[in-house]
Amino acid sequence: MILEDMIRKCILDALKKVKDADPACQDWVLNESTIVLGEGSAMDSIAFTFFVTECEETIETETHHPFTFNLEDFHDNQDVGTIKLSVDQMAKTIAGKLASKEATGQSN
Numbered sequence: 879m880i881l882e883d884m885i886r887k888c889i890l891d892a893l894k895k896v897k898d899a900d901p902a903c904q905d906w907v908l909n910e911s912t913i914v915l916g917e918g919s920a921m922d923s924i925a926f927t928f929f930v931t932e933c934e935e936t937i938e939t940e941t942h943h944p945f946t947f948n949l950e951d952f953h954d955n956q957d958v959g960t961i962k963l964s965v966d967q968m969a970k971t972i973a974g975k976l977a978s979k980e981a982t983g984q985s986n
Contacts (some may be wrong), residue, residue: 889937902925
């Protein structure tokens with residue numbers, strides 16, 4: 879749970895950087911329910927790329943675990959058009975992946 883909370887904060891920090899840099903996201907309300915990926919997300923592809931970079935760097939810095947963002951971790955064979963991924967769902971998925979890698983001794 880501590881790892882999940884830390885990841886959630888990292889995601890929200892990365893989203894805040896996107897919000898601060900992208901005029902299209904200025905009215906964005908950031909919380910655990912904010913849609914990061916899929917229908918309802920305020921980010922275009924350029925903003926999403928910036929978010930992914932910030933998210934990877936922030937998670938690695940805060941957790942001291944190597945982390946590479948992989949879209950396949952978030953859609954479990956769903957049609958990409960049906961994804962509606964929130965901050966909370968993303969945090970749970972990333973924390974689970976990092977915990978699993980740590981338990982098996984994988985570095986990435």
